Structure formats: structure tokens, C-alpha cells
Amino acid sequence: MSLLTVGTVAFDAIETPFGKVDKIVGGAATYISIAASYFNKDVKIVSVVGDDFPQEDMDDLKKRGVDLEGLQIKKGEKSFFWSGKYHDNMNKRDTLVTDLNVLADFDPVLPESYKTAEYLMLGNLTPAVQMRVLKQMKKRPKLVAMDTMNFWMDIAMDELKAVVKKVDVLTINDEEARQLSGEYSLVAAAKKIFTMGPKFLVIKKGEHGALLFYKDEMFYAPALPLETVYDPTGAGDTFAGGFMGYMSQAGRVSFANMKRAMIYGSAMASFCVGKFGTEAIKPLSKEDIDNRVKEFAKLVQFSS
């Protein structure tokens, strides 16, 4: 079943205590679609780049079965560029540069074949763009997930809430869950957020794992403690890609399937942070992923 994702396709410059890269390919839709491509061979991207974006990287996505018909290439314009620096503990980063470029007036236009996608991942972007994508769908997808961030809560809360109202799964981090709900306890935050629209809430806690809330149920996907984290950039998007990639081939939208999707998403994210950019998530095999999932299972396993 096809999985449509909207999000940035961009250049990043990243500095971490382990090194520095000047201009590598990044963006939410890039991470999401690479991660999802391991589970689903019918992934579609809607996004925009300038004519400075490397053909090689587009070809690589296509080889993975990612449909780029909805990727607009703007002649004479530049791709979105983000630059950031992580501090010693990798949990905090400073944004150094944000050049919107082509993103400034991005109007997502869905090709006909995109409008009936059964699974939709709204990657982190302005709520207005997320809504424009949703509105072009010919029928309500089977599952709509949305990622967003505190930045949009600060400057566009009303538009954000309008999108939140229409999605099934919201994926945010713990601070964002607190900001959106006004509740400190994540259990209380989940209850509040359920009244805003979503049926499922995924709270990402970085090195502390991720929580899934559904009705009165909770599920805790741990993060795998790693000896070295080189670059956390894209880990949340990679999680979302693994999560929705798994769901889009799992058949039923059930809590049981979503728990497994949490683990597959976490496994994909655990690879992502091991190298800069998308480097670590590109050359994986099915066996690598299955073995990593087994490590996650072992990590929490005890006999009672």
C-alpha cells in the first residue's frame, strides 16, 4: 500500500563533538523515505528543491523505489539549507543558519497518482503546507501521521491545531507534548491531546526512548544505549519513516501492530545516529534491521 510523505529535501551542515560536515543531503522527507523504503517499495515524496540538488541523490532515492513525481525542482533557485551545532551532550543543538530558499513559497502539488495513497506521513513543515497536502487527498487515507515541532507551536498554534485535529497519529517530543497540552505529566498530556483529534500519540524522548499512548494503553519503546552517537540529526524523521514504513505494510491499524512499528522505528533511528547524515541508514540489509530489532527485544526482556 502506498505511503505518501511530505517534508523537506534539503542540504545540512552539521557540527558535533565528533566532526563536521559542510553540505550533505538531509531533510525530513529524505530520512523518512529512506527509512520507509526498507518496508515499502511504494513510497512517494512531495517536496521542493532547487536545481542545485544532486541528481545522484535523486537517483538513489528512485532506486529504492521512492517516487519523486511530486518533487518540484525550481530552476535557478536554491534548496533549503539548515546548519546546526550540537553540544557535548548531543541533546542540545544551536541552529546556526536557516536559509528557506525554495521553501519560502512552497506550494505542494500532488500528482494524481498520489491522491489515493493509503498512508500519509506529514513530516515537520509549516502546518499550512501539511494542511494543503491533506486537502488534496481524494479519499481519507487509512492512517495519517503528523510530525511537528515547538517552533510551529510558538508562531502558528491555531493552524497547527487545525492539522492536529485531522490526524490519527501525532509524533512529537516530550517538551512539545507538554507545550501543546499545557500538562507536565505525559499521561495527562496524552489525555488532553486525544481530545484534540489524534487517536494515537507517540512521544519521542531521544536517548530515553519513545512512548506510545492509545486510549488507556501505553507502550514504552526503549532506545538502545549506544557507545557512540555521532550525529542525532534526522533520528526523529528516521523513526517516523521506520514507523510508517512498517505500518504501511502491516495491514491492520491496530495497537499491536503499532507497538511493533515503534520498535522498528526505534531500530532505524538507532542506526541513523551512528554516522553523519543519512550515511548509516543507506546501506542496511533486512537482516541488519531484524537483528537490531532482536537487540531491542532482548533489552527489555525479563522472565517474571
Add this chain to the structure above:
Amino acid sequence: MSLLTVGTVAFDAIETPFGKVDKIVGGAATYISIAASYFNKDVKIVSVVGDDFPQEDMDDLKKRGVDLEGLQIKKGEKSFFWSGKYHDNMNKRDTLVTDLNVLADFDPVLPESYKTAEYLMLGNLTPAVQMRVLKQMKKRPKLVAMDTMNFWMDIAMDELKAVVKKVDVLTINDEEARQLSGEYSLVAAAKKIFTMGPKFLVIKKGEHGALLFYKDEMFYAPALPLETVYDPTGAGDTFAGGFMGYMSQAGRVSFANMKRAMIYGSAMASFCVGKFGTEAIKPLSKEDIDNRVKEFAKLVQFSS
């Protein structure tokens, strides 16, 4: 098998966003022994109080099977008093008052019957006192666990390391593990700490759960997300009490048993934070604890 614990028995005044208590019974050894008493009816305390300490609370401990022969009562002196205030997010607290009182020149003296205890929990106290207790043991206990804190790393690192060298299990939080090892990654920190003496390392992460390291193995005990956390005071000690209480009746010191001990410790801590002081951990039944452990198992369970 008997479990000996050394730690403070004290008064606390606590303020959290949910309320304020002026002078309630607290202290590491109090929390540890109450939590352990659900698993082991042969718990011994070595500590010191002034003659201001309520007989009623000592009687309550005795009723639980806690041996107070090693609890010194100093005539005309005052018990240790700590006062702290938690901020909105409950993860940070300010210490307002620390009156050492009887603790200032505490010399732990072990009654004869204590010196052959098979399990020893060195609660958070000056490393010198922890060492004094260790040295009085007639034979090496089957399992020695030690809790400590950043304060001792700041002012008495050498004495601290001398105790660390002699214990089997070290229980500290993530920041303390980083401070002690000089490593940011907890996996790297564990490897470094294993070279300092302990065979097992427990890293407590509060609302993010706890990690157990042993050789190349890891185990993640989640924290149960709670709707309301009233007072985090004593949660770490309650964890240690549940952990060592469980181990002291489990028979073999194995990784499998220690994983279960992590869950029992986490379950006890999840009760602790639900009310002020020891109020929530006093009236539990075996069924309450078993049911809570089942919730922990359910929280991480997925079918692969």
C-alpha cells in the same frame, strides 16, 4: 538471608508543586528498609538518630521485621534534617537546609549479629562511613551494593573510589555515571566503571527508567509513566530497597535475577512518588506489588 543496610534515618521538609510537608520521617535507610521489608523479613539497619526521633516510627519499622539494634539513639541530640524544594518539572530540586546534627560524627558500629549478613546495601552517605561498615563485616557478603551521589564525587572522590573498588553493584544516576567515568556515553561509562571494581552497574534515570549493565549485557527497566508525581524524594532509595530486597531472597546472584530485581525496584519506586515521604510505600500488599510488576511487563511487551 539477612540484608544489612546503612544510610540516614532522618527528618525531611519537602515542598513540591503539589504541597508542602514540614517535618516527616525520611532518610535513605528508612526508604530502603521499608521497601526491602516486602521481600525480606530479616532487614537490619545501621544508622543514627537523636532522641527527637519518634518511637512510633521505630516501632513501625520493627513491626515490618526491621532490626534496629544497630540504630544508635543519641541523647540530647537532634536527628539529621534535610529540607528541599522541587520545581515545576520535579526533575530539579534545591536543597534549602542540611542540618547534619547526629550525622556530623557518626561512627557506625555493627552489632555482632550484623557482621555476617549475606547482603549489604551501602546507602548514600559519606564514603568513609560506608567503608567503616564494610570493614566490620566478618565475611565478605554474597552481594554488596552501593549508592552514592555527585556531592561525594565533588569533595571526596578518592575515598569514594576506594569504596567503589570493593562493591559488586553500584547504583548511581546518569549524570553521576558520567562524572565518575569521564565518559558521556553510558555504554562507555559502564565499561570504565567496570574497571573500577563493580561487576554490575545500575544507572537510574528517574522518569526515564533505569539501566543495568553487566559484562556486555544491558537491560532497560522502564519507568511507569504516571499521571501525577507528588514527591520524588526517596524514589532512588526505594528502588534500591526493592532491588536488594528482591535479590536477598532470590538465591543466586545472576543477571536474570538482577533483571527481575530492577523491575521490582522500579515498581516500588513508582509507588513511592505517588504520595509524600514514605506514605505510599507503607501500606502496600504483595498483590499491589505483583500487579504493578505486571504493568511494567505489559508496558514493554510486543510480539515480534
